[in-house]
Amino acid sequence: MSDHIDKTDKIIFAEVARGLAAVRGRPALVAQGCCHYCEELVPSALSFCGVECRDDYDKELAAKARAGRPG
Numbered sequence: 150m151s152d153h154i155d156k157t158d159k160i161i162f163a164e165v166a167r168g169l170a171a172v173r174g175r176p177a178l179v180a181q182g183c184c185h186y187c188e189e190l191v192p193s194a195l196s197f198c199g200v201e202c203r204d205d206y207d208k209e210l211a212a213k214a215r216a217g218r219p220g
């Protein structure tokens with residue numbers, strides 16, 4: 150049961166992340182079956198294994214933007 154709830158939670162998180170990306174005016178990441186930050190395997194609908202990696206990835210993007218290197 151708790152496993153099902155956890156999975157639903159992650160799907161909701163993915164939807165929220167997509168919404169935030171849209172609000173911020175940049176395209177949502179294409180889910181590739183593994184975390185975009187640490188490359189841990191995740192369900193295919195997700196881009197990150199958790200909020201920590203999402204946040205770290207965001208910080209890294211912001212740092213790169215500040216350094217003038219897009220992407």
Ligand SMILES: [Zn+2]
Nearest residue numbers: 184187198202
């Ligand atoms: Zn990760």
